[in-house]
Amino acid sequence: MNSVEPISDFFAELNTFVGDRPEQLLQYLYRIQYRYSFIPPQAVQLLAARLGLPASAIHGVIEFYSFLHDTARGDFDILFSDSITDHMLGSRTLAHRLCERLGVRFGEPRGDGRVSVDLTSCTGMCDQGPAMLVNGWTVTRLDEARIEEIARLIETTTPTDEWPAEFFAVEDNIRRRDLLLTSATSIGSALQALLNKGGQGILDELDRSGLRGRGGAGYKTANKWRFCREAEAQQRYVVCNADEGEPGTFKDRVLLNSYADDVFEGMTLCAGVIGASQGYLYLRGEYRYLLDPLQTALERRRQAGLLGHNILGMDGFDFDIDIHMGAGAYICGEESSLIESLEGKRGIPRKRPPFPVTSGFRLQPTVVNNVETFLAATEIAVHGADWFTAVGSGQSTGSKLLSISGDCARPGMYEYPFGVSIRQILQDCGGEDAQAVQVAGAAGSTVPQRDFDRSIAFEDIATGGSFIVFNQARELLDMVQNFARFFAHESCGFCTPCRVGGTLLKDLVDKVHSGHGTEYDLQQMREIGALMRDTSHCGLGTTAPNPVLDTLDKFPAIYQSRLCDSGYEPAFDLDAALQEAKQMRGQDQDTTHFETEP
Amino acid sequence: MSENKAFTLDTRVIEFQDGDTIMDAALRAGAYIPHLCHNPEFEPHGSCRVCVVGVNGRRISACTQPATEGLEVDNSSEAINKERRALLQMLFVEGNHVCPGCEKSGACQLQAVAYYTGMLDPHFTHFFPKRSVDASHAETAIDFNRCILCELCVRASRDVDRKNVFSISGRGINSHLVINSPSGKLGDSDFSATDKAAQVCPVGAILHKHTGYDRPIGERLYDRQPISVVGDVAEHEGKDHG
Numbered sequence: 001m002n003s004v005e006p007i008s009d010f011f012a013e014l015n016t017f018v019g020d021r022p023e024q025l026l027q028y029l030y031r032i033q034y035r036y037s038f039i040p041p042q043a044v045q046l047l048a049a050r051l052g053l054p055a056s057a058i059h060g061v062i063e064f065y066s067f068l069h070d071t072a073r074g075d076f077d078i079l080f081s082d083s084i085t086d087h088m089l090g091s092r093t094l095a096h097r098l099c100e101r102l103g104v105r106f107g108e109p110r111g112d113g114r115v116s117v118d119l120t121s122c123t124g125m126c127d128q129g130p131a132m133l134v135n136g137w138t139v140t141r142l143d144e145a146r147i148e149e150i151a152r153l154i155e156t157t158t159p160t161d162e163w164p165a166e167f168f169a170v171e172d173n174i175r176r177r178d179l180l181l182t183s184a185t186s187i188g189s190a191l192q193a194l195l196n197k198g199g200q201g202i203l204d205e206l207d208r209s210g211l212r213g214r215g216g217a218g219y220k221t222a223n224k225w226r227f228c229r230e231a232e233a234q235q236r237y238v239v240c241n242a243d244e245g246e247p248g249t250f251k252d253r254v255l256l257n258s259y260a261d262d263v264f265e266g267m268t269l270c271a272g273v274i275g276a277s278q279g280y281l282y283l284r285g286e287y288r289y290l291l292d293p294l295q296t297a298l299e300r301r302r303q304a305g306l307l308g309h310n311i312l313g314m315d316g317f318d319f320d321i322d323i324h325m326g327a328g329a330y331i332c333g334e335e336s337s338l339i340e341s342l343e344g345k346r347g348i349p350r351k352r353p354p355f356p357v358t359s360g361f362r363l364q365p366t367v368v369n370n371v372e373t374f375l376a377a378t379e380i381a382v383h384g385a386d387w388f389t390a391v392g393s394g395q396s397t398g399s400k401l402l403s404i405s406g407d408c409a410r411p412g413m414y415e416y417p418f419g420v421s422i423r424q425i426l427q428d429c430g431g432e433d434a435q436a437v438q439v440a441g442a443a444g445s446t447v448p449q450r451d452f453d454r455s456i457a458f459e460d461i462a463t464g465g466s467f468i469v470f471n472q473a474r475e476l477l478d479m480v481q482n483f484a485r486f487f488a489h490e491s492c493g494f495c496t497p498c499r500v501g502g503t504l505l506k507d508l509v510d511k512v513h514s515g516h517g518t519e520y521d522l523q524q525m526r527e528i529g530a531l532m533r534d535t536s537h538c539g540l541g542t543t544a545p546n547p548v549l550d551t552l553d554k555f556p557a558i559y560q561s562r563l564c565d566s567g568y569e570p571a572f573d574l575d576a577a578l579q580e581a582k583q584m585r586g587q588d589q590d591t592t593h594f595e596t597e598p
Numbered sequence: 599m600s601e602n603k604a605f606t607l608d609t610r611v612i613e614f615q616d617g618d619t620i621m622d623a624a625l626r627a628g629a630y631i632p633h634l635c636h637n638p639e640f641e642p643h644g645s646c647r648v649c650v651v652g653v654n655g656r657r658i659s660a661c662t663q664p665a666t667e668g669l670e671v672d673n674s675s676e677a678i679n680k681e682r683r684a685l686l687q688m689l690f691v692e693g694n695h696v697c698p699g700c701e702k703s704g705a706c707q708l709q710a711v712a713y714y715t716g717m718l719d720p721h722f723t724h725f726f727p728k729r730s731v732d733a734s735h736a737e738t739a740i741d742f743n744r745c746i747l748c749e750l751c752v753r754a755s756r757d758v759d760r761k762n763v764f765s766i767s768g769r770g771i772n773s774h775l776v777i778n779s780p781s782g783k784l785g786d787s788d789f790s791a792t793d794k795a796a797q798v799c800p801v802g803a804i805l806h807k808h809t810g811y812d813r814p815i816g817e818r819l820y821d822r823q824p825i826s827v828v829g830d831v832a833e834h835e836g837k838d839h840g
C-alpha cells in the first residue's frame with residue numbers, strides 16, 4: 001500500500017468522475033484520504049486551483065471531519081468504535097491489547113508509519129461489536145483471537161483485501177418483522193402508484209397515513225413534501241439522510257443493505273411528487289462498505305428505467321441519485337448541516353428560518369428525510385394510508401424500526417408497531433435484567449425500571465431507533481461519561497454554549513466519575529446543562545446535556561455515591577500540577593508531595 | 599405597507615419593517631440588546647448567543663429571529679441576564695483574556711458587555727489554551743488568545759474586501775481562526791490595515807500596530823459610559839478611541 005501513484009495522476013483520475021464544482025470538495029478529500037492515508041499538501045494546492053477555493057478553507061474542512069487528516073496516518077489506520085456498547089463488550093481492553101502487540105500508542109502513527117490506532121464515535125455495529133474500522137472498512141465481532149490475527153496481518157503487511165472475509169462480515173440481525181418488513185412490494189410498484197394516482201394523489205395518501213419523520217424529530221412527512229412542492233424554485237432536491245450517527249442506531253445500515261431498492265424508490269417517489277430531478281444519498285463515512293453495493297443498486301435501477309430520463313415512460317419525469325460520503329461528523333445528521341456538508345463545506349448548522357423545504361441544497365427547496373421514512377413512503381404509496389394507520393397508536397401511526405443492543409441476549413433490528421412497551425421489547429430481546437434503557441441514543445432519555453410500562457411513540461417516548469439495554473451490574477455513570485465525551489467531541493464549535501459548555505460539562509462528569517466531585521459540581525452541571533439546552537444554536541447543542549440532566553434527575557445515586565466529602569474540590573490536582581517543576585528540581589521524593597485528604 | 603407593525607421589548611414598543619430581525623428593529627430604535635458577533639453591516643451570524651432573548655418562554659437569538667407582530671420580548675429579566683453572563687464567562691475561560699495586560703482594555707466589547715451584565719468573575723474553570731501571537735504583518739497584529747470566534751473578520755474579508763484572508767478551522771472546542779496564506783501568517787497574506795476586516799474585531803484579537811496605549815486609561819471608549827450608550831467598537835473604528 002506504499003506504492004501509490006503521484007497525487008497529480010490520482011487527481012486527474014478523480015477529476016473525471018467527481019467534477020470541478022467547489023461543492024465536490026469533501027468527495028475529493030474523502031477519496032484522497034483513503035488513497036494516501038492523509039491529504040498531502042500538494043493535493044490541497046491542486047484542489048484550491050481546481051475548485052477555486054482558498055487553501056485555508058480546504059484546511060478548515062479537513063480539520064472539521066474526523067476521518068480527514070493533514071498529516072500521515074499509518075498505512076493501516078485503525079479506529080476502534082468508542083460507543084458505550086463497544087465498551088460494554090470489552091473494546092477498550094482489546095484496543096490496548098492491539099496497541100501493546102503492535103508497539104503503538106493511541107493517536108500516533110508508529111515510527112515506521114506502518115500503523116496507527118485511535119478511537120472513533122459509534123460505527124453502527126452495536127449488535128455485533130466490538131467493532132473497528134481499518135482504512136475505512138468495518139471489522140465486526142472483535143475478540144482476542146481476532147486482535148492477535150489482525151496484529152499478525154499488519155506486521156506481515158497483508159493488504160486488507162487479503163484479510164479473512166469473515167472479519168468484514170456485517171449481519172443484518174433482523175429479529176422481528178412487522179408492517180414494513182413483511183409487506184411484499186415489487187420493485188417499481190410505488191412509482192406505478194405514482195403513475196396511477198398522480199403527485200397530488202400520493203401526497204393525499206401520505207397525508208392520511210400520518211407518517212412522521214423516522215429520524216427522531218417526527219415532522220409530518222406529507223407537510224415537508226407539500227411545502228417543497230409548493231415553493232417557487234428553479235430546482236428542487238431530494239436528500240436521503242443516511243448519516244446514521246446516533247450512538248446505538250444501526251437500522252439504516254440494515255435497510256441500505258437489504259432494502260436499498262425500497263429506499264431509492266421512496267426517494268424517486270418524492271422526486272415525482274415535488275418535481276425534483278436530482279437526489280442525493282448522504283452516506284456516513286463509517287458505512288464505506290455499503291458504497292459499492294449501493295452504486296450497483298442504483299445502476300440496476302437505471303437499467304430498469306426506474307432512474308434517469310422519462311422514468312416508467314412518464315414524459316419529463318427525470319431523476320437520478322448520487323451518493324455523497326460523509327467523513328466522520330455526527331453533526332451532519334442535522335439536516336441543515338448535512339446540506340452544508342453536501343455542498344462540500346464544514347457541517348455547521350444553518351440559521352432557521354429559512355428551512356430546507358424552501359431553501360436547502362444550493363439554496364433551493366429540498367426534502368431531507370431519513371432512510372426509514374423513504375422506505376415507509378414507498379410502502380404507503382403501494383398499500384395505501386389505511387393499511388398504514390391500521391397499525392400504531394394515537395399520534396404515532398405505523399411501525400418503528402428499533403436498533404437494540406447492550407445487555408440483551410438477542411441484539412439486532414426489531415420492527416414494532418408504535419405503542420409497544422419497553423417491557424415487551426425487553427422480554428423479546430432477552431434484556432429482562434435491565435436496570436435502565438437508553439432510548440433514542442446519546443441525546444435521548446434514560447428510562448428507569450419504574451417506567452418500563454411506558455411505550456415507544458411520539459407522544460410518549462420518542463426515538464429515532466436507538467435502544468441500549470443496561471443490566472443491573474452496569475455503572476450508569478460510565479454511560480453518562482461516554483456520552484458527555486461524545487458530545488464534546490462532536491460539537492461543531494459554532495455557538496458558545498455547545499462549544500464551551502459541552503467541554504465544561506464533560507470535564508465535570510470526569511471529575512465526578514474519578515471521585516473528586518462535590519455537590520457544588522452537580523449544581524454546576526445542572527446550570528451549564530440548562531444553559532446549553534436553552535441557548536444553543538441547533539438540536540445537537542440543545543440535546544447534548546440530556547444524558548447528564550436526565551440522569552441527575554432520575555438516577556441521583558450514581559452521582560451521590562461518588563462525591564467526595566468536601567463542599568469544594570479544585571478542578572485540578574495540585575500535586576500533579578507541580579510534578580514537572582519538581583522533577584526539574586530533582587525533588588520528586590515522597591516528602592515533597594502534598595497530603596491528599598481522605 | 600408595514601408601517602404599524604410592532605413588538606414589545608420589555609416595556610418598550612418597537613416598530614419594525616418586513617424582513618427585520620428583532621435586533622435590526624431594536625438597533626434602529628436605539629434599544630440595546632447585548633451582542634458580540636452581530637454587526638448590522640453583515641449578515642446575521644447567531645453564534646455568540648449573547649443576544650439571547652425570551653419569547654413565549656423560549657430562548658432565541660435576537661440577531662437571527664425575524665420580528666413578528668405582537669411579540670413580547672424579554673430582554674432584561676434577571677434570568678436572561680444570568681444566561682448572558684454565563685455565556686460571557688464561557689468566552690472568557692475559553693481563551694486567554696487578561697484584561698489588565700491587554701491594550702484593548704477599556705475599549706473592548708467583550709469586556710464592556712461583561713460589565714453591562716454585571717459579570718464579576720470568570721466563574722468557570724479556565725482552559726488556558728496554548729495560542730500564539732502573529733506579529734508578521736507590518737501594520738496589524740493578531741493575538742489569537744483573545745479571539746472569540748465571532749467571524750466578523752471572516753465575513754468582512756470575504757464579503758467586503760473579497761480577499762478571504764480569514765477562515766475557521768478545527769471543530770468543537772478546537773475551533774480556531776486561521777489565515778489564508780502559504781505560511782499561515784498574516785504578513786504573508788493579502789491583508790491590508792485598511793481592509794474592512796481590520797476594522798471589525800470587537801475584542802483585542804486584531805490590533806492596529808503603533809497605536810497601542812495612545813489613549814490613556816480613563817479616556818477609553820467604555821471608560822465613562824456603558825456599551826448600551828456608546829455602542830459597538832466597530833462604530834468607533836478609525837475615530838481614535840483606542
